Amino acid sequence: xxxxxxxxxxxxxxxxxxxxxxxxxxxxxxTVQIQRNDYISIMGxxxxxxxxLVHILSCLDSPxxxxxxxEDRLVSKYTDQELAQIRNKYVGFVFQSxxxxxxxxxxxxxxxxxxxGGVRKKEKIEKAQDILNKIGLGDRMHHRPxxxxxxxxxxxxxxxxxxxxxxxxxxxEPTGNLDSVTGAEIMEIFDKLVEEGxxxxxxxxxxxxxxxxxxxxxxxxxxxxxx
Ligand SMILES: Nc1ncnc2c1ncn2[C@@H]1O[C@H](COP(=O)(O)OP(=O)(O)OP(=O)(O)O)[C@@H](O)[C@H]1O
Ligand SMILES: [Mg+2]
Numbered sequence: 001x002x003x004x005x006x007x008x009x010x011x012x013x014x015x016x017x018x019x020x021x022x023x024x025x026x027x028x029x030x031t032v033q034i035q036r037n038d039y040i041s042i043m044g045x046x047x048x049x050x051x052x053l054v055h056i057l058s059c060l061d062s063p064x065x066x067x068x069x070x071e072d073r074l075v076s077k078y079t080d081q082e083l084a085q086i087r088n089k090y091v092g093f094v095f096q097s098x099x100x101x102x103x104x105x106x107x108x109x110x111x112x113x114x115x116x117g118g119v120r121k122k123e124k125i126e127k128a129q130d131i132l133n134k135i136g137l138g139d140r141m142h143h144r145p146x147x148x149x150x151x152x153x154x155x156x157x158x159x160x161x162x163x164x165x166x167x168x169x170x171x172x173e174p175t176g177n178l179d180s181v182t183g184a185e186i187m188e189i190f191d192k193l194v195e196e197g198x199x200x201x202x203x204x205x206x207x208x209x210x211x212x213x214x215x216x217x218x219x220x221x222x223x224x225x226x227x
Contacts, residue, residue, distance in 0.1 A: 004072070005035045005036045005037075006033060006034070006035055006036075006069075006072065007034045007035065007036055007038075007070070007071065007167055007168050007199060008033070008034050008057060008068070008069060008070045008071070008168070009032075009033045009034075009067075009068075009069045010030060010031060010032050010033075010053075010056065010057060010063075010066065010067075010068045010069075011031050011066055011067040011068070011069075012029050012030070012031055012065075012066040012067070013027050013029070013030045013031070013053070013056060013063045013065075013066035013067075013068060014027055014028055014029055014030075014063060014064050014065045014066050015027040015049070015052050015056065015061075015063050015064050015222075016064045025222055026049045026052040026222055027049045027052055027053060027056075027063070027222045028221070028222040028223050029066070029222075029223065030049070030053060030066075030219075030222070030223065030224055031224070032053075032057075032217060032224070034057070034168065034199065034201060035199075036167075036197075036199055037194065037197055037198070037199055038199050038200075038201070038214070038215065039190075039194045039199075039200050039212070039213045039214045039215070040200070040201045040202070040213055040214075040215045040216070040217060041201075041202050041203070041204055041209070041210035041212070041213035041215075041216050041217070042054065042201065042202070042203045042204075042216075042217045042218075042219060043203075043204060043205070043207075043210050043216055043217070043218050043219070044218055044219035044220055044225070045220065046205075048219040048220055048221060048222065049219050049221075049222040050172070050203045050219055051172055051203065052222075053219065054170050054172055054201065054203055056068060057170065057201065058087065058091050058093065058168075058170045059075060059078075059083050059086050059087055059091065060087065062075065062076065070086060070090075071090070071167070088113060088116050088117075088164065089117070089164050089166070090164075090166055090167045090168065091166050091167070091168055091169075091170065092160075092161030092162055092164070092166035092168070092169040092170070093161055093169075093170055093171075093172075094154070094157050094158055094161050094169065094170070094171035094172070094174045095157070095171075095172055095173075095174070096172060096173035096174065096176040096177055097177065098145065098150075098153040098154055098156070098157045098177075099157065100145045100153055100156055100157060100160075101145075102144065102145050102146065103144065104144065105141065105142045105143060105144055106132060106137060106140050106141050106142070106143055106144075106145075106148070106152075106156045106159075107125065107128050107129065107132065107141040107142065108128075109145075109156055109157075109160055110128040110131060110132055110156060110159045110160045110163055111124045111125060111127070111128040111163070112160065113160060113163050113164050114127060114128070114163055114164065117164070127163060128159070128163060129141065131159040131162055131163055132156070132159050134159075135155045135158060135159050135162075135189065136155065137152060137155055137156065137159065140152055140156075149182070150177055150178050150179075150182060151178055151182035151185055151186065154174060154175075154177075154178065154182075154186050155186070155189065158174075158186070158189055158190075162193075167199065168199045168200075168201065169193070169198060169199065169200045169201070170200075170201050170202075171190070171200065171201070171202040171203070172202075172203045173203055173204060173205070174186055174190075174202060174204075175187065175204065175206065175209055176204075176205070180208075183206075183209065187209060187212050190202065190212065191212055200213075
């Protein structure tokens with residue numbers, strides 16, 4: 001039997017935002033497919049629709065038209081509850097601004113996505129500890145975000161994205177707030193995750209960062225730029 005390697009498939013996706021009475025066409029017919037173990041970077045000028053596309057691919061937002069399939073099911077057919085489950089269990093997110101809970105320790109931030117899974121407390125802590133150790137933050141477990149460097153915070157965010165063993169990881173400008181040396185360290189982590197079989201889609205302005213990926217999708221004015 002032929003193995004199905006597709007994680008998600010977006011067909012002719014359009015997204016229109018209303019800014020007052022003005023319609024903003026953020027995406028004008030984008031078709032992309034993501035397969036298991038893909039390493040894709042999305043590039044393009046500011047306002048070209050990169051974040052909008054990632055929000056749709058990660059089921060954070062829905063398209064105005066077009067079809068989006070996640071794990072071979074049309075996303076528009078999922079209930080809100082199913083979508084929340086997909087985001088929690090199947091999708092990992094990493095943002096430019098880290099988006100950690102400021103008053104929680106690294107360990108608690110990483111364990112947070114396990115809250116919804118009915119996992120026992122001891123197991124949650126062990127799982128979060130394992131991932132923090134793996135990502136080189138074993139000695140920062142009990143630090144809060146303001147007691148860590150930007151690179152450390154981003155590694156905590158990556159650990160949090162990984163804790164539920166997601167099918168796919170989306171990262172929107174993950175190195176955008178980091179100096180180039182720290183950014184390179186974060187990219188080494190992503191490279192290793194892909195070597196281990198993970199699937200990563202990352203948005204970046206930086207050609208050096210994008211060159212880590214095996215496939216580059218360029219957006220221009222809400223369209224894929226094949227030139
Ligand atoms: N919630 C919103 N309401 C109205 N317009 C929006 C909204 N979100 C995005 N847009 C518009 O949609 C277009 C695409 O935005 P998007 O954030 O996807 O761009 P981007 O490529 O991620 O840009 P950047 O590199 O600056 O992050 C822009 O014109 C933006 O102003
Ligand atoms: Mg953006």
